[in-house]
Amino acid sequence: MKKGVVYIVGAGPGDPGLLTIKGKNVLQKADVVIYDRLVNKEMLAHAPDRAELIYAGKESGKNAFSQDRINELIVQKASEGRAVVRLKGGDPFVFGRGGEEALHLVEQGYGFEVVPGVTSASAVPAYAGIPLTHRGISSSFAVITGHGKKGTPICQEEISKGIDTLVFLMGMENLASIVEQLIANGKTAETPAALIQNGTLPEQKVLAGTLGQIARCAEETGFGPPALFIVGDVVELREKLNRVEKKPLRGKTVVITRPEAQADSFGETIIALGGRVVKLPVIEIKRKTDLKRLCKIFKNIDAFDWLVFTSANAVEIFFDELVSENVDIRVLKGIKICAIGPATEAKLRQRGILTDLVPDRYCAEGIVDALEERIKPGMRVLLPRAQGARAVLAEGLREMGLHVEEIYLYEAVVPLRIDDEIVEKIIKGCAEIIIFTSPSTVSNFVDIVGRKHVKQIDSKTKTACIGPITSDAARKFGFTVDMEAESYTINGLIDALAAMQ
Numbered sequence: 001m002k003k004g005v006v007y008i009v010g011a012g013p014g015d016p017g018l019l020t021i022k023g024k025n026v027l028q029k030a031d032v033v034i035y036d037r038l039v040n041k042e043m044l045a046h047a048p049d050r051a052e053l054i055y056a057g058k059e060s061g062k063n064a065f066s067q068d069r070i071n072e073l074i075v076q077k078a079s080e081g082r083a084v085v086r087l088k089g090g091d092p093f094v095f096g097r098g099g100e101e102a103l104h105l106v107e108q109g110y111g112f113e114v115v116p117g118v119t120s121a122s123a124v125p126a127y128a129g130i131p132l133t134h135r136g137i138s139s140s141f142a143v144i145t146g147h148g149k150k151g152t153p154i155c156q157e158e159i160s161k162g163i164d165t166l167v168f169l170m171g172m173e174n175l176a177s178i179v180e181q182l183i184a185n186g187k188t189a190e191t192p193a194a195l196i197q198n199g200t201l202p203e204q205k206v207l208a209g210t211l212g213q214i215a216r217c218a219e220e221t222g223f224g225p226p227a228l229f230i231v232g233d234v235v236e237l238r239e240k241l242n243r244v245e246k247k248p249l250r251g252k253t254v255v256i257t258r259p260e261a262q263a264d265s266f267g268e269t270i271i272a273l274g275g276r277v278v279k280l281p282v283i284e285i286k287r288k289t290d291l292k293r294l295c296k297i298f299k300n301i302d303a304f305d306w307l308v309f310t311s312a313n314a315v316e317i318f319f320d321e322l323v324s325e326n327v328d329i330r331v332l333k334g335i336k337i338c339a340i341g342p343a344t345e346a347k348l349r350q351r352g353i354l355t356d357l358v359p360d361r362y363c364a365e366g367i368v369d370a371l372e373e374r375i376k377p378g379m380r381v382l383l384p385r386a387q388g389a390r391a392v393l394a395e396g397l398r399e400m401g402l403h404v405e406e407i408y409l410y411e412a413v414v415p416l417r418i419d420d421e422i423v424e425k426i427i428k429g430c431a432e433i434i435i436f437t438s439p440s441t442v443s444n445f446v447d448i449v450g451r452k453h454v455k456q457i458d459s460k461t462k463t464a465c466i467g468p469i470t471s472d473a474a475r476k477f478g479f480t481v482d483m484e485a486e487s488y489t490i491n492g493l494i495d496a497l498a499a500m501q
């Protein structure tokens with residue numbers, strides 16, 4: 001056998017979460033990825049940066065790449081001794097011509113490994129709330145191509161009568177004729193039927209009705225490929241089992257402006273609520289490189305009564321410095337520690353510190369109020385924080401007679417690299433919601449998109465803010481604030497988004 005190996009991998013039906021673990025592992029080691037049109041491009045991010053990505057998609061009707069050319073391309077890349085991933089929509093051996101590609105490789109003396117994928121045939125109906133089989137309703141299903149040769153019947157009697165659930169792939173072009181043949185061969189016009197377009201993706205659309213009506217409805221509503229056609233009594237279960245379309249952020253695009261590192265878990269929650277995420281990190285946390293003053297402070301840290309953290313970033317950097325300066329954490333013994341909110345508190349906990357005080361309101365004003373009962377004038381407070389943060393905290397504490405020492409650990413700067421394509425889309429109003437998690441996310445966002453575009457964005461896109469201070473900043477720049485978290489936390493924001501109609 002020749003040396004190149006080709007992995008024929010199923011990418012699943014669209015939702016990037018439906019790629020298998022094995023598929024992801026193989027992609028992570030790929031030198032070349034040859035992918036099809038229905039493959040979700042997000043999955044290509046699993047491939048290493050060095051990987052060559054080749055689009056070999058076929059538009060229905062006009063072939064960008066003939067099958068012969070694809071076969072040759074795969075062999076050519078394999079012959080270079082590189083790890084080739086042939087990434088195909090759904091399962092590669094279900095109407096994907098994966099079998100043909102595998103045969104060609106074998107004939108040419110190359111090895112291949114198939115990594116099965118989640119086929120659209122079952123996953124797309126599942127996301128639409130339709131199980132293919134159901135006790136008492138359907139005990140068999142068939143997956144059929146709707147793309148038959150002209151004049152060749154697609155649905156003979158044995159298919160029409162003998163099987164409970166019929167799933168047609170590639171059936172949009174011949175929909176009317178498929179319906180006609182089904183009825184002519186014994187299915188009644190009242191049989192429940194559904195079309196599902198872009199299944200498992202945020203744009204998923206479903207048209208459910210009866211066999212008799214569906215082709216006309218599809219034409220009226222302009223239903224088009226990629227779509228799957230499903231026929232059978234199981235379609236009625238959708239009324240009770242359809243969950244995806246009821247998710248609160250369904251089909252909505254949400255812009256996250258948080259720094260890249262903090263955007264992931266937030267993004268996952270938005271996706272779980274049915275939304276689509278666009279990341280435009282408008283802030284980059286730039287650590288101060290010269291922290292000599294902090295090192296000096298470490299030596300006399302027992303002079304402080306309170307240590308107040310106003311961000312998780314500050315906790316991270318403070319404790320990293322403690323370690324890198326070889327300072328034992330026990331120097332903090334006896335100092336009271338305050339965190340502005342739950343995320344900062346959680347970060348402290350990760351460092352082994354249980355916080356003494358978290359205010360009721362997670363903002364600078366909240367800290368001032370909460371500390372008032374806990375301090376005596378003359379006490380000393382250390383405030384490790386971001387450069388450019390609001391002055392109200394230090395001022396408020398000083399007004400209560402405290403000695404406040406501020407130390408800047410980092411700066412929230414505008415990232416050097418900005419994705420212009422995303423900015424363009426936001427200006428055009430392609431997103432439904434934009435999220436601001438601090439006043440600096442607002443001001444940096446405005447710097448990036450340009451002040452003159454704020455009005456246009458605001459007219460098309462809703463604004464959600466983490467709390468009143470951020471909302472004030474957003475209003476100052478001309479945004480209408482549509483949502484505000486009650487608890488001034490990311491979870492509070494998510495609750496506000498989930499409650500949105």
Ligand code: SAH
Pocket residue numbers: 012013014038088089090091092093094095096118119120121124168169170171196197198199200201225226227228229
């Ligand atoms: N190998 C693939 C099928 C390839 S044929 C699989 O196992 O899923 C392509 C057809 O699959 C499309 O014409 C459409 O009928 C169906 N299909 C694929 N992805 C789909 C999706 N996300 N929503 C609806 N239909 C889809």
